[in-house]
Amino acid sequence: MKFDTPAAQNPIDRLTVIGKATDRIDGPYKTTGTAPYAYDWHDPALKPAYGFVLGAGIAKGRIRSMDLSAAKAAPGVIAVVTAESAGQLGKGQYNTAPLLGGPEIAHYHQAVALVVAEGFEQARAAAALIKVDYDAAKGTFDLAAAKDSAKPAKIMKDPGDTAVGDFEAAYAKAPVRVEETYTTPDEAHAMMEPHASIASWEGDKVTLWTSNQMIDWSVGDVAKTLGMPKDKVRLISPFIGGGFGGKLFIRSDVILAALGAKAAGRPVKVALTRPLMFNNTVHRPATIQRIRIGANKDGTITAIGHESWSGNLPGGRPEAAVSQTRLLYAGANRMTATRLATLDLPEGNAMRAPGEAPGLMALEIAMDEVAERLGMDPVQLRMLNDTQVDPEKPDRPFSKRELIACLREGGERFSWSKRVATPGQVRDGRWRVGMGVAAAFRNNQLMTSGARIRLGPDGTVTVETDMTDIGTGTYTIIGQTAAEMMGVPLDKVTVRLGDSSFPVSSGSGGQWGANSSTSGVYAACMKLREAVVQKLGLPAADAVFADGEVRSGGKSVKLAQAASAGEIVVEDAIEFEGLAKKYQQSTFGAHFVEVGVDAATAEIRVRRMLAVCAAGRILNPKSARSQVIGAMTMGVGAALMEELAVDKTRGFFVNHDLAGYEVPVHADIPHQEVVFLDEVDPISSPMKAKGVGELGICGVGAAIANAVYNATGIRVRDYPITLDKLLERMPDAA
């Protein structure tokens, strides 16, 4: 099904199942430990051996030699895989660094060997017996130092630099100007489930139970890396213990499991250890961002400029931190620039809302600074500079844009009017208290997505798609979609996900999953509805599917009857065409935060959080709300604690475990409020929905930073905002 004109009234609009707060249908399995994640498979026939990955001990250079003799002779060892033994390997389309290093080492903890043994303990011990002789080379690890060597870089297919009007002249003329530099650190996805795979060969075919967000991309990259046809690779990934972008692409576990299984002649299971993950896999790259905003005294922005520097391995992409600045606020004169330096740190890649998340951390502090300089309320400033069209291409309207409503609704609910604009005025016992606001913005991306639907003789509906549920609630919304479309209760729908033998879907990433994959199911269901009415000999025009029946032309027939002679199976996909060019499609929100800053120690604790979101139709308010609070939580981490600490001499992330890389714990997070504005966006898809899982993180960090400023009068522009950055300037505690 092509989607090239705005959606009209359709069966989804009945909203008997869609749009209802619904418990997750996979909940009973997740809460009882019976949902099988990659490392959990226990087919007694598999009898897998255990693989253990050894990471490189240098950041850059070459392996002179490896002594594998002790490891090979160790008890239980079946095989040792290295680049030398593996032979020629390709590199996946989506990988920057090779997944198995040697003799060249591209980054610290790049995999250099896999030891396969009968027992996990044996494989781990034997890996420690491998002696690697390295010839270390000098590398570049410091973004600030490499900044001047950075080169212009594109943002995917879009230009890295844009310009409208005459930014420099307008900025120079502006009566009110803010120019500041902000930095965001390297961050880790730190999903709870480590990358893990079990590989099993049958002849020239390999089956991989793994943990992956994008099944089809990854089938392709496994095939490419191993130099085999795509149809000989099967990926199975029905449950994913978090990804946040870190599992968009294949990593060393899946390739090494496949190579290990081949070498061992039997199935092999491999999980990356937690201390290996931080340097072995990918991270959100650090940025340096320079923002210049010029405004008239009435608050109208006349010039807005945003430049961003980031680093990556050769061939890697930049962090697209300027993206939102092209679209969020009006302003006749504007510029953005993207610069990319070569760094020899581990591979930088997409993490939850790549671009916007770090970009808004900077832009939305800058807006707070502009408001302060104007003596204007920061909510007001944002409303004043709203735009209903793409400011770089004014003939492109936004399909829906409810930023002002988000700010207004949020301000009321949060009692924003009680905020004392002058910083450092509010005290509650030992806490200095402040409030902050930021806009949330994230584009609505659309991906082709397919599904297969089966109608059984018993009237049950089964959906099969290679779509993944990474905690997003996809099982449930896909089930809801099929139930709504076919007029059956949710418990008559079975959803099967994450298997490359199913039709190719959008996969999960870029907050495109919910809208795209349910639209794919919608398309397949439309086809099934046609097949059903045809089978039942009913007129199609006025067919209503409800209560397990099909009603048409005054007749009412059980849905199951259509499949009485045998299961009906259809397959279709949604393909989005044209509308994205004509309309800018984005999601909007507003974050409101109250923090307390300890008057003595400058420890920062979040006291209240509210997000108001306008993101199209909300398919399942329960899981959508969870997506938003989860993103807000990750935003708290980014604002206050998360930083991969770079050893700029040795070239690696030093705090490479969950004790060193702190993410928020229960005690860091207060009760969180989320409000969804009642929005439907027929330009987005037949579901009239958009994404929301990444919107929730966009802007949170800046809202916190602005609240800290409001509490203390101290402006911190370098994330994370830790107490050491406040301490020197903190007023006396008394």
Place this chain on the structure above:
Amino acid sequence: MKHPGEFALNRRDLVAGASACTALTVMPLTARAEAPIADRAVKTPVSLTINGRRHDLELDTRTSLLDAVREHAHLTGSKKGCDHGQCGACTMIVGGRRINSCLTLAIMHQGDEITTIEGLGKPDALHPMQAAFIKHDGYQCGFCTPGQICSGVAVLDEIKAGIPSHVTADLTAASEVTASEIRERMSGNICRCGAYSNIVDAMTEVAGRRA
């Protein structure tokens, strides 16, 4: 939803027949005369009581309780999130207390009563805490969830038993089930999806029901 049946491979009962071994596993002390320990695999019989059922296993001495339960008893509900006591995904209730099963050796738990997520309830017979997690959406990806639930059950018992926490205002008074107490006590269970706010709601409901 039906259980993703074709994926749910049978957890074939690999438990060996009754073994009489309950004695302390004192290893032979003649090891020095033989090959260095590090070059040998040291295996030992270990008898674990998991969810009320005895499992007689033959384990490498290095096997953590977590790996014994997951890889040898084939109860994979408990998760390995970090293997270093830094995340809480492996939380089990042992002898009535919640612990990180990754940071203890199976061999040290001969005869202990071990409760895992599978021992609390089943999809068609949920424990009240499991039901409350579903109702309040106290999870997303689900990977930390077994640990959160085991911890959640144990935390309510700890509060009842009067064990103080960092946020207990008065050390000499009885502890109460407050949001702040739940947050502090649950802080050893990391949820990167950020379901914390919902987990507090789930636990509060269960605590209320109990009281």
Place this chain on the structure above:
Amino acid sequence: MKAFTYEKPASPAEAASAAARMPDAKFIAGGTNLLDLMKLQIETPAHLVDVNGLGLDTIAATQEGGLRIGALVRNTDLAADARVRTDYGVLSRALVSGASGQLRNKATTAGNLLQRTRCPYFYDTAQPCNKRQPGSGCAAIGGVSRQLGVIGTSEACIATYPGDMAVAMRVLDATVETVDAEGAARKIPVAEFHRLPGDTPQIETALKPGELITAVTLPKPVGGTQVYRKVRDRASYAFALVSVAAIVQRDGSARVAFGGMAPRPWRVEAAEAELAKGAKPAAERIFAGAKPTHDNAFKLKLAERTLDAVLTEARG
């Protein structure tokens, strides 16, 4: 993790003798730090002596009116003990500010005293570390050192002792009781238990090889207002940037010890008279001669401000 043999003796003397008899033997109690380090091959014992069956898990009153805490008493039980909560509040507070509920249920009194540094370079076997591999150098000096020590450190090592419990025990003037392989018992004041690194950062305590901690004794209660304040980026489940254990008496006299600053709980008794004058003069004296790095210089200011807050709180 290297392979090891395992035994579980029934008496402290047996345990000490087993440890002495076997090469590269280690005691294991809670295991929460030892197994963590064994998985990374930072600790590589060839034999484990499980001391959980030694009956060292009780808390009893001493003849002097204090408490004798068995080496195997779990952190949870120690923090929850009614006598500790009433008479040694700073200890209870320190315990519950450490680690997580799960870890406190396993971690023992002796094990907590012996927990090793959290320096990230110590934890990474590809990096030089004089504590892990004597003579290999110190990557933390000149590396990432925000969490590391500012005083009592050396050219060889700037690691901190990471625990909380021992900081409280330091202000309580606790004594560590041990038994050695020959069965001889001795008492080590907690002040002398942890060693400064000097040229031998691998030697962290006063214990001799094979010597087993059997108990920690607390002198009779000293009263006063007892406070343990732990400062950290994350609200829970994190090691201290700075912590302060304080006992403040009604007459204004006080004793304080600091965590997160040094290779051992940091207390300077000679400076405690200054506490009456305020946090600043006291902190200057307590941290005289500090050698912070660029990354952790803030800890001095933080320690002073935290001390000030603690004194203000305690003096009401």
